[in-house]
Amino acid sequence: MIDSIKYKIQICCGTMCYIMGGAELHLLNDHLPSNLKDKVSIEGIPCIGKCDTKEKHHPCVKINGEELNNATSQKIVKQLLTLENNDLL
Amino acid sequence: MTYYNNAVITKHELLVRLIQLLDTNKLLDDIDRIPLEMRPRTNSPIRCCVHKDRAVIKYKLMALLGFNIADEQHELTPLKEYAEQALEGYTQNGNFLTVVDEACSSCVQVNYTVSNLCQGCEGRPCQVNCPKDAIMVLNGKANIDHQKCVNCGICQKACPFHAIAYLPVPCEESCPVKAIRKNADGIEEIDFDKCIHCGKCMTACPFGAISEKSQILNLFNNIKHKKEKTVAMVAPAILSQFKASSAQILNSIKAVGFDEVMEVAEGANMTTDHETNELLERLNSGATFMTTSCCPSYIEFSEKHAPELKPFISDTPSPMAYTAMLAKKRFPEHKAVFIGPCLAKRTEVYQNQNIDYVITTEELGAVFAALKFDLVKTDDSPIVSKVVRPESRGYAASGGVTNAIKTILSSEHNITTELIDGIDKKSIRLLRSLPNKKVTDASFYEVMACDGGCINGPVNVSPLKVSQNKLKKAIQEIQSEEAAV
Known part of the structure; x- marks a missing residue:
């Protein structure tokens, strides 16, 4: 079988990210457009250390290793679509 | 259900900051800086101006410390003084919700408003059909006179342009027992003769103006300075709220500083056994x-609104009450702390002498976050006694109690069951009708104030769908342990 996963999404499951909105991101799959669903893998990862209340980067996710701060499902989808469009060019 | 929103995040941030300060012994020095740090001048204000935003934060903090705005003797009293008192523990009076006046935006008095879609038509059906003569047309646009309007909604139905909109008051609409109403100043007020502490108003308010009175500072201070020994009694719903295995969550709770940890599911075993026998006896x-x-919210509902239901409610103690009995037997010296997803448990605990503190999922999460605990890296070896049945953890989701009882009942008992999933206006009608019926549709009713059960409690941190999956895993963990033995 050919591995069709193009985008690896890692959601920080440290408690700070989790209670500051990260919990919601685990529903990401419901927000993905149908053309992306098969290309995305979603997993939880241990704390990646973005817990500072002063900097307020949480919740944090990694898309193919690249960090996205203050993530929301909408923001992640937007980023994925941008990556996907760039690929088509 | 309530959508995820920023007001919830603000509450979490407040809790985290409070605990961080307490943990680093800077609470009294720095608590008055929290409003400034959270609402810096450089940000665009959420309300009218940065000063209002800061005042809101201040009063939200006060509420979390266990104070009402009515407790404020002098407006210049710094938060530090309230914090000093909170560390000693506030005097409870059985009411655990408070409206933060400053944050309450005093939502519309009149629920109907004319939008700019109004064409000022010749027909003017809104005006001619209004039974109170409350609509005037000024400058070609309809206007509703708030003194006359009685919220009947006829104008909205009559308008062919859909120009009249219905504006809800979220807290009032969410309350199943009409316990929250505006006072003369337009600020919401909770009537504690009616309130059943379901917490629905708290999650419904988009301004985060309704707050619970927390005990977390007092408790955390005592744990940190080892002033007293504590036993944590962890509700099964907690195991569904964090991304880690049940054992890791329980171990982390212990690592926070609790001397002993028990699962409330252990008490649920006893509730199941007792309640099954009671059911059979009663039906016989x-x-x-x-x-x-x-x-507990349902119990409070029956006490305040439907005393006719009382004779039909099981006398079996709740899993929490049983667990507290076990805790007192095993650790008589320890203070008992219930950790759960529930606001109404605060009132149950208030009447139960075996339990000393309640903390919520949000507060536990804030403690984990403030202390930078990485749950998934915590020790994964089980620490709690193996007597917990899988069905007992299942209590946390709607249908769980029924399921637990059915596993005990033998097939010859023909017990019909029904689930009342969430106390709302509709289910209240059903509940009220039951005592008068000669024959009811079912002989066993499971009543849950929150739709979805405890895993959808008002002070949780995970969305329902995530919690459901996580709870299933927590139940499987016991089953696979049993299989391994």
Whole structure:
């Protein structure tokens, strides 16, 4: 079988990210457009250390290793679509 | 259900900051800086100006410390003084919700408003059909006179342009028992003769103006300075709220500083056994039906609004009450702390002498976050006694009690069951009708104030769908342990 996963999404499951909105991101799959669903893998990862209340980067996710701060499902989808469009060019 | 929103995040941030300050011994020095740090001048204000935003934060903090705005003797009293008192523990009076006046935006008095879609038509059906003569057309646009309007909604239905909109007051609409109303100043007020502490108003308010009175500072201070020994009694719903295995969550709770950790599911074993026997006895002696007793909000509902239901409610103590009895037996010296997803448990605990503190999922999460605990890296070896049945953890989701009882009942008992999933206006009508019926649809009613059960409690941190999956895993963990033995 050919591995069709193009985008690896890692959601920080440290408690700070989790209670500051990260919990919601685990529903990401419901927000993905149908053309992306098969290309995305979603997993939880241990704390990646973005817990500072002063900097307020949480919740944090990694898309193919690249960090996205203050993530929301909408923001992640937007980023994925941008990556996907760039690929088509 | 309530959508995820920023007001919830603000509450979490407040809790985290409070605990961080307490943990680094800077609470009294720095608590008055929290409003400034959270609402810096450089940000665009959420309300009218940065000063209002800061005042809101201040009063929200006060509420979390256990104070009402009515407790404020002098407006210049710094938060530090309230914090000093909170560390000693506030005097409880059985009411655990408070409206933060400053944050309450005093939502519309009149629910109908004319939008700019109004064409000022010739027909003017809104005006001619209004029974109170409350609509005037000024400058070609309809206007509703707030003194006259009685919220009947006829104008909205009559308008062919859909120009009249219905504006809800979220807290009032969410309250199943009409316990929250505006006072003369337009600020919401909770009537504690009616309130059943379901917490629905708290999650519904988009301004985060309704707050619970927390005990976390007092408790955390005592744990940190080892002033007293504590036993944590962890509700099964907690195991569904964090992304880690049940054992890791329980171990982390212990690592926070609790001396002992127990699962409330252990008490649920006892509730199941007792309640099953009680059900059979009652039905044998001619009762038409029996309802569960484990949801404290439902119990408060029956006391305040439907005393006729009382004889039909099981007398079986809740899992928490049983667990507290076990805790007192095993650790008589320890203070008992219930950790759960529930606001109404605060009132149950208030009447239960075996339990000393309640903390919520949000507060536990804030402690984990403030202390930078990485749950998934915590020790994964089980620490709690193996007597917990899988069905007992299942209590946390709607249908769980029924399921637990059914596993005990033998097939010859023909017990019909029904689930009342969430106390709302509709289910209240159903509940009220039950005592008068000669024959009821079911003989066992499981009543849960929150739709979805405890895993959808008002002070949780995970969305329902995520919690459901996580709870299933927590149940499987016991099953696979059993299989391994």
